[in-house]
Amino acid sequence: MRGRGRPWDKLLHYSLCNVTGQQDCTFFTRKEILRLHARYHELAPHLVPMDYTNDPDCKLPLALIVNMPELKENPFCSRIVESFSEDGMGNLSFNEFVDMFSVLSEMAPRELKAIYAFKIYDYNVDNFLCKEDLEKTLNKLTKEELTPEEVQLVCEKAIEEADLDGDHKLSFADFENMITRAPDFLSTFHIRI
């Protein structure tokens, strides 16, 4: 609706129909989507075409995306990219790329963020956060500075705290119940781009 058919759309070579579709599907304005496209293009200028009118089927590998300054320092960066990629290997199409930053934007609601946070921390992709997942998360967070006993203790305590159905792993329901009450979740699970 906003800015339909303005001349600079032609210049940017980004097809109108995609932008509006994405605008409705994400929390970005058209300007932000165009900027994201520029960023995406920048990551691999030889791979990504400027012209998206025909929806070319191109994907960028994990290694390229993880090098973005927004993600580089994040201990979970590869998990983030992997969980947003359709094949689970971290190859992102532009749609998925936009999707990723949309979920991580500050306009995204808590429920949506919770779902993706759950996926990110679910290292072995089984829809449960079991102890291994927590151990991996913890080791990433602390750069493996804690002793194995401490890691054990922390993981056990975390599961004990959040596990509602007593199966010694966190299902999404447990996770959501826990994360929706966390005071800092919204402010920390958020990337500005």
Added chain:
Amino acid sequence: MKRQGDQPTGREEAKLRRAMKRTAMWGRGGRGRREGARKGGKRRRTLRARRGMPKGMTKGRTRGKTRGRTTTRTRRRRKRTTGKKSDKEESLSEGEMAQLLEEVEEKKKLIATIRNKPWRMKRRLLDLKEAQEFVDKFEGALGKGKGRKWFAYKVMMKKKWIKFQRDFENFRTACIPWERKIKDVESHFGSSVASYFIFLRWMYGMNLVLFGFTFGLVVIPEVLMGLPYGSIPRKTVPRAEQDTAQDYSVLMDFNGYCKYSVLFYGYYNDQRTIGLLKFRLPLSYLMVGIGTFGYSLMVVIRTMAKNADVGGGDGDESEFTFAWKMFTSWDYLIGNSETADNKYASITTSFKESIVDEQENQKDENIHLRRFLRVLANFFITCSLGGSGYLIYFVVKRSQEFANRTDLSWYEKNELEIIMSLLGLVCPPLFETIAELEDYHPRIALKWQLGRIFALFLGNLYTFLFALFDEVNTKVQQQKEIITRVFIWAMKEYYANYTLLLNGTGATPPPMSPADVIRGPCWETAVGIEFVKLTVSDIQVSYLTILIGDFARAVIVRFLNYCWCWDLEAGFPSYGEFDISGNVLGLVFNQGMIWMGAFYAPGLVGINVLRLLSSMYYQCWAVMATNVPHERVFKASKSNNFYMGLLLLILFLSLLPVVYTIMTLPPSFDCGPFSGKAKMFDVIMETIDLDLPAFLGTLFSYAANPGLIIPAVLLMVLAIYYLNSVSEAYQNANMELKKKMQMARDEEKNRRNNTDSTNQVMKDLEDLLPNRSLQPPPPPQPEKKPQPESKPTKTKPGTASKGVNLERDVALASPNPNGRGPVSRPPGPRGPAPMPGDGPGRGRGRGRGAPPR
């Protein structure tokens, strides 16, 4: 869940439409039909009106008008379908209309909320497209999307508002001084060390206000408008001292020129008003002196109340300590490697803190032994405190005896100081050693340690005050003698002048230099000098301690380690730990000195501000450069209220001597703003009598009547009692609520009910699992299953943008079961597939990948 429930997917929708048609044809129950008829009638009217409208307008209202290439086609089709539809609608039924409307509403809702769906982008785009098609098609016939612009505007404003809030928040945090420094320290040394620096910063803020009062209302007016140096005796160095007045050693003792400067009480003149502005300096001096205490009391108590409000007790008893730490502590915004390193450190530290708390909770052992040990430790400490108290008492008494003698050895002269500093050196480590017996949680241990050293230092304070009062009393005695001497001297002068006058020469007596005038001892300035000297030496000692005890030690340990027989870093000297209790108490006692001395030495507040400012930087540096974190990093209690409590106690203790001197001792007759008055507070009486209207004076005299004061005090006591009981009741209610919450949580845990409510979300989640079929199949694939379902997912993204028609609905719906398909079997690419019996740990977690259907 609800938000999932009310949007049918493509497949459902197709089914629904078919069913709808059927029901419409078969007809419905009486009530439903009647209702439908009513609604339908209205609808038909709108419909007719709409049909008369030009097409462009209808289009302008609708939503999905962006598909550039397909627009014409859609339009054409829409025209056709609308026509057909409306014919059918009119000929068929009204119930269908209502249902259609409902459906359109649902679709619109979907369009509005599609961004909240945890679906893959591709599916989202497809669904969106479809929904828009649908709305386009039928909305023109039924209703229109109202308030679209308004919504967009609202969203934009919301975004702007959020951005503004963010910027404002950033600005506010940027305004807090030393926030980053403290955060740095906190991330490496834990919140307990940071709590000292937060306390220091708070202290600095308070002292800055005191400094503002003192300098703005007393020192600067005196400098600007008062008489200059050398004009009257109290502002001049006496003749006898003039030779040495500029010597460095004299100045360092705050004698000589320092003594006769604005820094001290004696310099101020007793003129009622000074300058053109008629500034009432003596009144202002007294008011600032009292106001210092008033303000400090108010601030300390307010902060305590606020902290109690925020922090509650020690630690946090939240239910998800570890889970929250694990999942929300990393800040995804961090994009700077240095910040990231700090964050890693701080997360590790905070985990360690929580682990210490947890271990403390889990500790269960011989409770009787523990109790016995604690009693024993307290017994030891009481003994040593009592012993040192007696020692101090004994030494003070001896020093009074020594005061009358002249033949004193060096030791006898300095006995008091030596004993005091020895006690200060020996006792804190002793207490710490004894406290090991008690085996408290480090946070509680710190409190005990603080309390014990505080008690020890009170003895210090006692001796100091004792010595001071002795001095003051002797000076007051001296003053009386001097007053008589001065009186005699003045009489003599008078007679001399008188005789000169009688002789008839008429000459005025030769003007006497103010340096030569006989003056009193001015005990206020002496007290002020004592306090300033004490503060300065305290600063020197604490800075030197850091420099030698921490820095030199760290340098030696670091560089001698290369050529030493044992490991210095891990072994004996090691690096120093930050001494929280010593530093906090140092700060608290220093503040007590400031409060006591500020009345007699207005410059002291300025010195203190400089000291706090420099020590902030110096100590931050020293901690980061030379200290190592504590062995057990522990979390400080959220409120600094224990420190504040100590501060309040010290404030009260330092209030007493100052108020006592103001109320009872006569001020010096020839120095200070109150000279010539019987009591210092006479200034207030004078102001009331002379400057305020008469009725106010009578009002004050009534107010000072005991008949009024006693009921007021009674009333206050009653109010305190009432508030106290109210707060107790609230506390009880709080405990009760906490208990209830805990119970509710336990109940929730026991009830394993969350299977129905989250079903929809679970499905979505499974949908999001990586689509294995898109991935190159790995070579080791033990079970080669035919994958008949994986075909439809291979639709290229490109097809999405082409027109989606109703026939596609079936295909659209298919990603749903399909996405789930690959997961129901063991995922291929991650090594060998887990057989039912192999690998208990790894296989178990994955086996739950998807519920068998």
